[in-house]
Structure formats: structure tokens, C-alpha cells
Amino acid sequence: MGKNNIMNTYARFDVIFEKGFGSKVWDIEGKEYIDFVSGVAVNCLGHSHKAxxxxxxxxxxxxxxxxxxxxxxxxxxxxxxxxxxxxxxxxxxxxxxxxxxxxxxxxxxxxxxxxxxxxxxxxxxxxxxxxxxxxxxxxxxxxxxxxxxxxxxxxxxxxxxxxxxxxxxxxxxxxxxxxxxxxxxxxxxxxxxxxxxxxxxxxxxxxxxxxxxxxxxxxxxxxxxxxxxxxxxxxxxxxxxxxxxxxxxxxxxxxxxxxxxxxxxxxxxxxxxxxxxxxxxxxxxxxxxxxxKGIINKVNEKSKYFVDKLEELKCKYDVIESIQGIGLMLGIKVKKEPKNIVNKCFEKGLLLVGAGKDVVRILPPLNVLEEEIDKAVTILEEVLDNN
CATH class of the missing domain: 3.40.640.10 (Type I PLP-dependent aspartate aminotransferase-like (Major domain))
Known part of the structure; x- marks a missing residue:
């Protein structure tokens, strides 16, 4: 597939994506993922927005x-x-x-x-x-x-x-x-x-x-x-x-x-x-x-919805030390290396990324839907249950 022709500058996940729409992406085998990395805060309108x-x-x-x-x-x-x-x-x-x-x-x-x-x-x-x-x-x-x-x-x-x-x-x-x-x-x-x-x-x-x-x-x-x-x-x-x-x-x-x-x-x-x-x-x-068209005006409302759910996870799982950030630039500070959580979420179809030595970073599109937040939280909880 030409992987050896690309300089070794990233520790990439073993996946090849070929399609995306909104907050979701699909790999070449058809598996669906919720993308809460957003190209590292790039895809503010999600993937392939009509505008x-x-x-x-x-x-x-x-x-x-x-x-x-x-x-x-x-x-x-x-x-x-x-x-x-x-x-x-x-x-x-x-x-x-x-x-x-x-x-x-x-x-x-x-x-x-x-x-x-x-x-x-x-x-x-x-x-x-x-x-x-x-x-x-x-x-x-x-x-x-x-x-x-x-x-x-x-x-x-x-x-x-x-x-x-x-x-x-x-x-x-x-x-x-x-x-x-x-x-x-x-x-x-x-x-x-x-x-x-x-x-x-x-x-x-x-x-x-x-x-x-x-x-x-x-x-x-x-x-x-x-x-x-x-x-x-x-x-x-x-x-x-x-x-x-x-x-x-x-x-x-x-x-x-x-x-x-x-x-x-x-x-x-x-x-x-x-x-x-x-x-x-x-x-x-x-x-x-x-x-x-006012997408920014709803960011803090969506942030509160998301943070409230993350705070519920914090009360339930000792591994979570704090929820930090504002708007839709959020982090879950954990008491262990965040890489394992990020990798397990990836396996279950949720894309997240680490930040610093102890934070799981969450960067959804700014037009993310509440039901997509719900699904992401469900996956996070499944991972924390088994972590």
C-alpha cells in the first residue's frame, strides 16, 4: 500500500480511512468510527460538510x-x-x-x-x-x-x-x-x-x-x-x-x-x-x-451537556482525576497513561487523542449532535469498566 514510502514521523493507528461525513468516518473495511479528534481540532464542521x-x-x-x-x-x-x-x-x-x-x-x-x-x-x-x-x-x-x-x-x-x-x-x-x-x-x-x-x-x-x-x-x-x-x-x-x-x-x-x-x-x-x-x-x-448561521452560539450548551456526562463518569471511576478545558476543547485527566484508554476506545469505534502525560483529549466537531456525544460516552464507559 506504499506505507514504506512515507517517512516515519507518526506512530499511526493501523487503519486506513476512506470516507467521512459529519462526526463519523469509515475505514476501507467499512467499520464506522465517531471522530472526536476532528483532525486535531481542524474539522470544526465535521467531515465533508456541504458548505x-x-x-x-x-x-x-x-x-x-x-x-x-x-x-x-x-x-x-x-x-x-x-x-x-x-x-x-x-x-x-x-x-x-x-x-x-x-x-x-x-x-x-x-x-x-x-x-x-x-x-x-x-x-x-x-x-x-x-x-x-x-x-x-x-x-x-x-x-x-x-x-x-x-x-x-x-x-x-x-x-x-x-x-x-x-x-x-x-x-x-x-x-x-x-x-x-x-x-x-x-x-x-x-x-x-x-x-x-x-x-x-x-x-x-x-x-x-x-x-x-x-x-x-x-x-x-x-x-x-x-x-x-x-x-x-x-x-x-x-x-x-x-x-x-x-x-x-x-x-x-x-x-x-x-x-x-x-x-x-x-x-x-x-x-x-x-x-x-x-x-x-x-x-x-x-x-x-x-x-x-450560529453554530458557535451552541458550543457552550453542547459543552455543558458533554461535561455533565463526563463528570458522572468521574464520580463512578477512580481512574479519572478531573475534567478540564472549556467549550469543545476538553480533557479527561487520568491517573495512569492515557494511551491505553485511547487505544481501547479506538477498537470500539471512538477516535480520541492524548495530550500531555496524563490527559485524554476530546475535540468533537462544533456541530456535533447530542446523540453522538451519548454514544461516545457509552464507549468511554465500556472502556473504563474494563480498564
Missing amino acids: ITKALSEQSENLIHISNLYWNTNQFKLAKKLVDLSDHDQVFFCNSGTEAVETGLKLARKYGKMKNNNKNTILYMKNSFHGRTLGALAVTGQEKYQKDFLPLMEGFDSVNFNDIEDLEKKINENTCAVIIEPIQGEGGIIKAEKAFLQKARELCNKFDALLIFDEVQCGIGRVGTLFAYQSFGVIPDVICMAKGLGGGFPIGAVIAKKKAAIAFVPGDHGCTFGGSPLACAVSLAVLEELVD
Whole structure:
């Protein structure tokens, strides 16, 4: 089947999927699965949503790629929509979360350089994850992702997550940015404390540094607001996005306040495929479903329904330590390695994924049905009964 021709970068499950619709996928043998991984928070509308397939079909017959040497109408429309829905002013389009983070880091370095040549240090959080390129690795606070790629880029320093005292100690006049995930995804579904984010905003203002939120996983409706920052009441200068922004089609973006965005001038940064007519058409369709048609408005209601059922499991099974996360970015913290639970659920037709060392991560589509949540909980209970 050509498996040996693919680089060995993932410990994949022994399954080949060929079809998906809504919250369900089917493998080549016809077995049905409930997909609560959603492409790792990508398929916000589930699989093969009609709005996405329609946008792909219609736009691909008109114009797929033109390059950023020229303007295209869909890029105008998507940029305006993102700006209108946020507290920000300008957008840069790319293809992935890692690219969005790289853009944010470059923007921060250029912003600092405009102030003085020594203003180039970027602070990041321990236990964070920002991507796998060398720049993103330098701000990823987990040694397991970094150790085989040393030496890393210089000019970065780590801060204990949610530790105001440590942040106050590390930030100074040479800091050009602080990058934070409002909810640490790969690190274990750990939510930032509002007071910590407020202090980060205050200190960035004091030292004229950019506050960057990495919303690649927690953004685009995942926590019940279009942008995660809106759930915390703290406005960053720069937001890195991807995953759900395209609902399954590759697109990334960085939105920024004008004071940050003006640091870039022609030649500073670019992206060959970023903001193509096709990618933007799909993203516009996704945002119409999420925002204009109100899917986001029901996320917290569905979250409460789901969390209530998970809390019932917690009361019944000692292996569950806590239920964490917000919206439909949830985690079950367990007292043992989560891999066994994830594998057993997979065998029974429920796709989940681990996070950190002790969390089972749950990322259903944002339009998930209550009966699908019920079925997932039933499978989880069957697994916990025998675990």
C-alpha cells in the first residue's frame, strides 16, 4: 500500500480511512468510527460538510491559485471578515499553524528592532506547544520535542505558565514579545488563568512588547467564542490561527493590531500559497456556518451537556482525576497513561487523542449532535469498566 514510502514521523493507528461525513468516518473495511479528534481540532464542521464541498467545487472551477504578486477578491473578503469579527486591523495569510507562529515571531523581532537593536527576546511558556519548525520549537516549552534538534535558536526564555511572579521577573526592556496559548492543547488542556493573561497584557504595555496568542488549536469557535481571547477578556496584539479556520482545507492566518502589523514592509515576509482564492473561499464558507448561521452560539450548551456526562463518569471511576478545558476543547485527566484508554476506545469505534502525560483529549466537531456525544460516552464507559 506504499506505507514504506512515507517517512516515519507518526506512530499511526493501523487503519486506513476512506470516507467521512459529519462526526463519523469509515475505514476501507467499512467499520464506522465517531471522530472526536476532528483532525486535531481542524474539522470544526465535521467531515465533508456541504458548505465546504460547495465552496471547493465552485471556486476550483474559477480560480485556484494566483500568488501574492496580485490581489484576489476572496482574500479581501476573508481579511475584512476576520478584522470585523476581532479587535484587530490587518491579516497575513499562510497555510498552517506553525507558519502562523513563525510569522508572529518574525513580526515581534522586527517590531523590537524598530525600537532598538537589543529588543529581541521572546518569552514563552513552559509546557507549551507552538509547532515543529525550528523557530516554533524554540518557543515550545517541552524538551521531548526539542532535544534531538539542538542547538535551538537564541533569544528566547521560558516562563512558568500561570506564574505571575516568574513573568514579572523575566520580562524587561529587551523583551519584544510574550507568546501564550490561552489553553495549552498538546500540553494537556490546561487553561490560562485570567489574572495571568491580564498581567501579561499589563506588562507588555509597560515594556512595549507584543502580546501574542497562539490560538491555532483553541481558536475558531472551539471554546465558544470565535477567537479564544474573547472568552478571557484580554486582547492580544497578535493572534496566530490555523486548524479550524479552513475546516479541513489548509489555511493559516495572523491577525494583528496596526501598531504591530506596520512593522512588516514588502520583502520582510511572504508565503507562496498563503491566502489563495481557493483557501479563502473555503474559510469564508466555514465562518459563515460558524458565525452567521450560529453554530458557535451552541458550543457552550453542547459543552455543558458533554461535561455533565463526563463528570458522572468521574464520580463512578477512580481512574479519572478531573475534567478540564472549556467549550469543545476538553480533557479527561487520568491517573495512569492515557494511551491505553485511547487505544481501547479506538477498537470500539471512538477516535480520541492524548495530550500531555496524563490527559485524554476530546475535540468533537462544533456541530456535533447530542446523540453522538451519548454514544461516545457509552464507549468511554465500556472502556473504563474494563480498564
